[in-house]
Amino acid sequence: MNELRVEGLTKSYGAGEPVLRGLGLTVPAGALAAVLGPSGCGKTTLLRIVAGFLRADTGTVRLGDRLLGGPGVHLPPERRRIGIVPQEGALFPHLSVARNVAFGLTGADRGERRRRTGELLELVGLAGYGDRMPHELSGGQQQRVALARALAPSPRLVLLDEPFNALDSALRAGVRADVRAALRATGATALLVTHDQQEALSTADLVAVVRDGEVAQCDTPQNLYRRPADPWVARFVGEAVLLPGTVDGDGTALTALGPVPLTAPSDGLRAGTVLLRPEQLRLTAPDFAGAVRGTVTDVRYYGHDAMVTVAVEGHDTPVDIRIAGPVPVRPGEETGVHVTGEAALHP
CATH class of the missing domain: 2.40.50.140 (Nucleic acid-binding proteins)
Incomplete structure (x- = not known):
């Protein structure tokens, strides 16, 4: 199972105030959860700890039955089987679309890489684009390629770091729908970090609202909107x-x-x-x-x-x-x- 369980995370930078204050979050296997909160609340720090780029001061991160981080344990990012879709795609500009997607398939032979790349490009709606270069694609197409690259090694968890931030509003809704459909087709568990309330409510199965380094409320989008935990949450997720x-x-x-x-x-x-x-x-x-x-x-x-x-x-x-x-x-x-x-x- 690919359930993500984060328990008791704390993190401080130097002698400053803690960024995370005992944060806990559970994402069921195969679900897409959005982490929503104002700037400085700890969203990106949480993502970097789950990815393995940062060590937490205390607390644990588990993916299924595997401990990724905790007391005396810190698996490096490359051993966590986590795919990452960063802001603005961050594709390799000197590699074709197909070679970008196949970049993480280091253990596969040429035929398997070609087959897997073709499957994923078709899944994200870019069949036939394999020979193009990143600069020949629109912003939305680049984000789809970034998702295909993240999904190529069959990760147990996909992390999406505000991946639609650079897209204009007319394009954003369509790309969000395509990304959600692709994630569901693969069955991957996913964690989306965003500051956009509409994006979180319309895209995710679960929404966790983070305030001052803690989860103020985690619920389905409908319950979060209709039954907010307090007036602050109510104002943050809508008028x-x-x-x-x-x-x-x-x-x-x-x-x-x-x-x-x-x-x-x-x-x-x-x-x-x-x-x-x-x-x-x-x-x-x-x-x-x-x-x-x-x-x-x-x-x-x-x-x-x-x-x-x-x-x-x-x-x-x-x-x-x-x-x-x-x-x-x-x-x-x-x-x-x-x-x-x-x-x-x-x-």
């Missing part, structure tokens, strides 16, 4: 509407937007922060039953949807409302705001 609320009974919170049903019992918590997503709010007529009045302060149109900001009576901070289709309001107009669905309550 959030945070409201002070008091519990009325055990299943409802009273807020500036009216009563809001809670996703879970309050467990004795009588007041806290109510967490909603912008798509849970609806624009209505100002006098709509159950709605609160507000004034539109801003409209941001994105084509597929729009974000409308409304200053609500009784709440100091304007709230964001995500709507689909035509925008029915303009800044300065009065509107009503109505809450749909349930909300989480945090201390």
Whole structure:
């Protein structure tokens, strides 16, 4: 099995503050996990420790039943059976596409290298490109070649270090989908390091949000978005509407937007922060039953949807409302705001 288990990792550089503070993470065999977090949180340090480029101060790294790093143990990178897809591909400019892919197949004969190279180029959608040079490829094609090169030796784990960062937005989604499909076709376990929330949620089977050297939450993309561990995680993985609320009974919170049903019992918590997503709010007529009045302060149109900001009576901070289709309001107009669905309550 190729399950990745990271336990209790700590790492400091010199006399500075620790970068990793007892970080733990488990990636099931065959899954693609994204490590998401702000700059300086420890994402790249984690990746380099798993790859074998750095030694952890404490903690262990296991891949299946094999200890890669721990007390008294540090396997060098070339013995870990880990493939790496770096930023911007980092292909060898003097080698053809086929020779780039075959670079790691040192133990195979010429026929096996040719067969394996052809299989992988077909897998990443580049069949027939073997004789081209890297400079003849687009950025997205170079990233596909880098993935094929990483997969060529049949690694047990593939590490992807922000591999789509240099691609323009129109190309990025297609390349992400191709990379995910190729990884699933080979059954490799994969770890993607990124700072892009949309990339993590749309690509990975699991998302681990790292904060100050620790995993703040690790869950499926849907659970992470719908049930964030705390308001910080909620804001980091998407827009959030945070409201002070008091519990009325055990299943409802009273807020500036009216009563809001809670996703879970309050467990004795009588007041806290109510967490909603912008798509849970609806624009209505100002006098709509159950709605609160507000004034539109801003409209941001994105084509597929729009974000409308409304200053609500009784709440100091304007709230964001995500709507689909035509925008029915303009800044300065009065509107009503109505809450749909349930909300989480945090201390």
